[in-house]
Amino acid sequence: MMTHQAFLATENLSLEFPRSPAGVRAHDSGKRKPVLDRITLSLKDGDRLAVIGRNGSGKSTLLRTLAGVLPPTSGRIWSNGTIAAILSASAGFEKTASGYDNIYLRGLLLGMTKPQIEKTLPSIIKFADLGQALYEPLHTYSSGMVIRLAFAVCTSSRPSILLLDEWIGTGDAVFVERAETRLAGLLDNARIMVLTTHSAALIKRFCNRAIVLEGGRIVCDGPVERGIAFYKQLVAATKLARMERQKAAESEFSV
Amino acid sequence: MHLIASDSGINLFSDLRETVNRWELLRTLSVHRALSRLRGTFLGHVWQALSFAVFTFGVSLLWIAVFKIESQHFLPHVALGLFIFWYVSGAIIESTRSITTNAGLALQNRLPMAFFPMLAVGKHTLIAAYSIPTVVIAMAMDMPQLTNAAFLAIPGLLLCLLLTSGASILVSYICVYIQDLAELLSAIMRFMFFLTPVIWMAEDRLGLSVILIVNPLHHAINVVRGPILSDSGVLFSFAVMIGLNIVCWSGAWLAYRRFGRKVLLRI
Numbered sequence: 001m002m003t004h005q006a007f008l009a010t011e012n013l014s015l016e017f018p019r020s021p022a023g024v025r026a027h028d029s030g031k032r033k034p035v036l037d038r039i040t041l042s043l044k045d046g047d048r049l050a051v052i053g054r055n056g057s058g059k060s061t062l063l064r065t066l067a068g069v070l071p072p073t074s075g076r077i078w079s080n081g082t083i084a085a086i087l088s089a090s091a092g093f094e095k096t097a098s099g100y101d102n103i104y105l106r107g108l109l110l111g112m113t114k115p116q117i118e119k120t121l122p123s124i125i126k127f128a129d130l131g132q133a134l135y136e137p138l139h140t141y142s143s144g145m146v147i148r149l150a151f152a153v154c155t156s157s158r159p160s161i162l163l164l165d166e167w168i169g170t171g172d173a174v175f176v177e178r179a180e181t182r183l184a185g186l187l188d189n190a191r192i193m194v195l196t197t198h199s200a201a202l203i204k205r206f207c208n209r210a211i212v213l214e215g216g217r218i219v220c221d222g223p224v225e226r227g228i229a230f231y232k233q234l235v236a237a238t239k240l241a242r243m244e245r246q247k248a249a250e251s252e253f254s255v
Numbered sequence: 256m257h258l259i260a261s262d263s264g265i266n267l268f269s270d271l272r273e274t275v276n277r278w279e280l281l282r283t284l285s286v287h288r289a290l291s292r293l294r295g296t297f298l299g300h301v302w303q304a305l306s307f308a309v310f311t312f313g314v315s316l317l318w319i320a321v322f323k324i325e326s327q328h329f330l331p332h333v334a335l336g337l338f339i340f341w342y343v344s345g346a347i348i349e350s351t352r353s354i355t356t357n358a359g360l361a362l363q364n365r366l367p368m369a370f371f372p373m374l375a376v377g378k379h380t381l382i383a384a385y386s387i388p389t390v391v392i393a394m395a396m397d398m399p400q401l402t403n404a405a406f407l408a409i410p411g412l413l414l415c416l417l418l419t420s421g422a423s424i425l426v427s428y429i430c431v432y433i434q435d436l437a438e439l440l441s442a443i444m445r446f447m448f449f450l451t452p453v454i455w456m457a458e459d460r461l462g463l464s465v466i467l468i469v470n471p472l473h474h475a476i477n478v479v480r481g482p483i484l485s486d487s488g489v490l491f492s493f494a495v496m497i498g499l500n501i502v503c504w505s506g507a508w509l510a511y512r513r514f515g516r517k518v519l520l521r522i
Binding site: 015017018067068069088090094096108109116137 | 257279283284287288359361362363452503516517519
């Protein structure tokens with residue numbers, strides 16, 4: 001039984017990608033744009049944070065930085081508790097290995113030991129529902145089968161801090177329903193959760209706080225309803241601005 | 256409360272300790288990557304040993320026939336030389352791309368940075384282990400007179416392993432920043448095969464002594480093969496290997512301290 005208080009905090013967290021040698025990133029200007037810009041957050045026991053934002057707003061980068069995968073350009077991240085980050089369905093899978101072997105590989109990647117994996121093996125196999133395909137190489141699987149397997153393994157660990165990227169919401173309706181039920185069980189154990197998603201339904205069901213990211217900065221922080229409403233306004237404003245730009249371009253062309 | 260990320264560099268030795276803590280994952284992935292290409296073949300793992308055996312015996316017999324080599328112990332000379340050369344060069348070449356080719360793993364999981372080059376080292380250690388039967392057979396076929404000095408091959412092998420690990424960690428970092436270096440190293444290693452006394456005897460080519468002195472792969476081979484086959488210059492090779500280890504590990508320590516996990520922002 002865990003007795004410590006889980007905690008995850010950032011202090012003026014900024015991250016910018018350097019210009020690559022081939023000049024692939026930031027090729028249009030000499031300036032480097034920060035992907036995360038002075039993010040300060042404090043999460044404690046019971047916090048279920050939704051990170052909302054448009055594509056490219058820095059949601060996945062924030063999750064990777066919180067997981068300690070990417071280093072901040074400046075700022076600090078503090079934590080107390082075991083962190084598990086489920087960032088991608090296929091990362092950590094070996095395509096030439098069987099689904100069965102990949103359960104072990106992915107489990108080890110998540111920091112589980114072999115006995116721990118063996119203990120959870122029946123529930124993983126049951127949830128993945130792959131039949132005899134479990135013993136076939138992963139490259140023979142459909143994307144749905146890969147997601148089922150990945151989700152089954154990833155949700156078998158019991159971290160105190162859980163970071164989930166938006167791929168959780170992918171898959172067919174039956175899978176999403178089963179995944180949500182399993183996720184609810186996982187969240188019972190996790191003290192802190194951070195979820196990036198575009199799905200208002202997922203946010204309302206699993207989160208109690210939301211932040212909206214725009215250009216790498218937190219532009220809204222509060223209850224989920226406020227976060228969702230702010231995000232909707234942001235999307236509407238962006239659409240309007242795009243339409244006006246299009247209109248202006250068309251009128252310029254016709255002149 | 257732990258500081259899990261900051262903009263500062265990382266300590267190579269704590270990173271290596273973390274890598275050792277992920278030993279089970281490292282072992283499982285290394286074994287899978289070394290042997291996955293043999294899946295579905297009739298002979299399976301035997302191929303790993305067979306390909307080394309075919310090359311060793313094939314090239315030895317061909318050289319003896321074509322160049323009328325009369326030197327004693329040519330077969331164990333080639334077997335031991337190839338064993339070390341393929342191990343060191345294979346691990347280092349693969350390490351040059353170890354971070355970029357594992358970008359998926361590196362960007363989705365918090366793994367220690369030394370994990371990726373050590374994955375290449377682990378894979379090539381396993382491949383080298385499959386070559387041991389061939390080396391033993393080659394030595395049994397043309398058994399050299401072993402002296403007490405032959406035991407020096409054990410610390411020699413450890414120095415080789417240490418150098419391969421240090422150099423692999425160093426190049427894995429440098430090659431993310433200077434990607435051309437990976438291609439250059441790969442090209443140089445191919446050429447080095449002919450500059451290193453693997454399929455020729457150093458004693459026969461005294462004119463090449465300068466090339467041998469500056470050739471690190473010659474010293475890597477000489478600290479293992481020299482004590483067994485009573486070759487010359489073994490102590491000098493030991494001194495060079497200790498120096499090379501210091502240079503490589505210091506370089507790796509500096510690279511980790513200077514760049515830390517920032518190297519991941521480049522891939």
